[in-house]
Amino acid sequence: MALDPLAESITVQAENFKETGGTTFTYADNASGVRINGTYVDYWNADDYILIDFNVTTAGNYFATAFAGTTLDNREIKITIGTESVTVVLPNNNDWTTTVETVIPGHFSLSAGTHTMKIEAVGKQEWQFNVDKVVLTEGTGVDPDVTVGVDSEQAGELSVYPNPANDILYISAGAQVNYIVFNAMGQMSLIGKTLADGSLNISSLNSGIYFIHILNGDNIIAKQFIKE
Numbered sequence: 433m434a435l436d437p438l439a440e441s442i443t444v445q446a447e448n449f450k451e452t453g454g455t456t457f458t459y460a461d462n463a464s465g466v467r468i469n470g471t472y473v474d475y476w477n478a479d480d481y482i483l484i485d486f487n488v489t490t491a492g493n494y495f496a497t498a499f500a501g502t503t504l505d506n507r508e509i510k511i512t513i514g515t516e517s518v519t520v521v522l523p524n525n526n527d528w529t530t531t532v533e534t535v536i537p538g539h540f541s542l543s544a545g546t547h548t549m550k551i552e553a554v555g556k557q558e559w560q561f562n563v564d565k566v567v568l569t570e571g572t573g574v575d576p577d578v579t580v581g582v583d584s585e586q587a588g589e590l591s592v593y594p595n596p597a598n599d600i601l602y603i604s605a606g607a608q609v610n611y612i613v614f615n616a617m618g619q620m621s622l623i624g625k626t627l628a629d630g631s632l633n634i635s636s637l638n639s640g641i642y643f644i645h646i647l648n649g650d651n652i653i654a655k656q657f658i659k660e
């Protein structure tokens with residue numbers, strides 16, 4: 433169950449796309465649909481897509497988390513790398529300009545070297561979502577031994593307490609942070625944002641070992657805790 437501080441985490445920023453395609457939208461920066469708005473890409477319609485190159489230094493299995501925002505229900509995002517594709521329905525976070533982390537089910541087997549990621553708006557609806565980035569983390573997302581990709585120095589600056597915890601868990605981030613809690617099977621158990629005091633309610637969890645991924649800038653800090 434030990435965390436692996438050497439696990440790779442790769443951030444693929446949507447705005448670094450090299451190519452776009454899909455339907456036409458009036459407000460687009462380019463002929464094919466989407467546009468850069470600060471740190472994210474917006475005005476996605478059905479079938480719009482972007483292609484982004486990224487580099488893998490360590491071959492292995494990676495699972496993906498997408499950072500996207502939408503005010504609408506049942507908006508689907510599709511991530512393709514090479515011949516592997518996964519699609520997930522994004523949560524409606526009622527905000528176009530802030531993005532929430534969504535775990536993409538499944539994983540990608542990546543060789544070392546340059547790959548191209550396709551991020552696509554599937555479905556037939558107009559007004560899909562805004563995408564900030566996709567983070568690839570080494571591990572399948574289902575093996576508790578390899579769930580994390582962290583900067584060990586940054587991980588040392590954050591702690592979760594008390595541990596073991598009963599109903600309330602605190603993250604010593606000094607600010608509200610986004611988090612995802614995984615159970616020992618690697619399944620997502622909780623997702624959300626801490627309260628202003630850094631706390632989250634874990635009373636709904638069964639007793640056992642859990643992993644919490646804490647978003648800190650572009651990094652995901654992973655910590656382990658026990659729910660009593």
Ligand SMILES: [Ca+2]
Pocket residue numbers: 445446447471472563564565
């Ligand atoms: Ca971005």
